[in-house]
Amino acid sequence: MTVASERLQTARAIGRVLGTVEGRDFLVHNGHVSGTPIIACEWDTSLDEVIQNLRAANPQTAQAAVAIRRGEGLHWMGISPSSASDAGKDGDVHAGSTMGMLYQALQESGLSLRVTNLSVARAMVLA
Template identity: 25%
Template sequence: MSALERRIEAMRLFGRLVATQEGREYLADNNHKSGQAVVVADYEELIKDVMPRIRSHKPPVTIALLKDDELLMFSIGPTPEAERVSSSAASPESTIGMLYEAACQTSNGSSFHLTSWDRDATAFSMPSVRELLSH
């Protein structure tokens, strides 16, 4: 499957998720607000290639990825000034999938500095939707 096909499949799966009450509740429970932008990216896509699409929307933004036929999601938004402690630099040459994996490492979000965005950001992973989409 090509990168474009994976992005299309991720959007199709996201559409299936929001088409159900259970899916909408899942999103609301994971801080996705109605009307919040969703950016679809390939797991292997470079951060520098995804950031222009993220920056074109008001934060926070939900990122939807496809990895091994599974829909993965996380949200990204500016880190509030009061919550800034220390952040890791996220290389623009890193993949968006690597950023997702970093967000999965902690329950309170992963703070990082993006050189392609003039501020620190926090990424929060969302739990698996595999079971919701298996219906």
């Protein structure tokens, strides 16, 4: 399957979520603010690609909801910009890491993701 057809399937899955009151409530309950971009990707999409899409969608800040499709299901996570107080915590995430690997690691650890340098796809995981 091509990347375009994979992304189309992901966009349709997001549309199904956004098309229901329950889906919109889920996003609001998890901190999504109207107007914040939703970045569509698949389980094996690289962090670098997601950061590039974020940079194109929201160049002023590094904030977005990310919908990661795996099979027929969607997994959601937020990406937000780092602040000065975030410096020095835990380690960097390699730009080639897949979103699935990142999502799974964050779910298991309870940590959060902050973008430290949008221009070079740098991110760090925070405690």
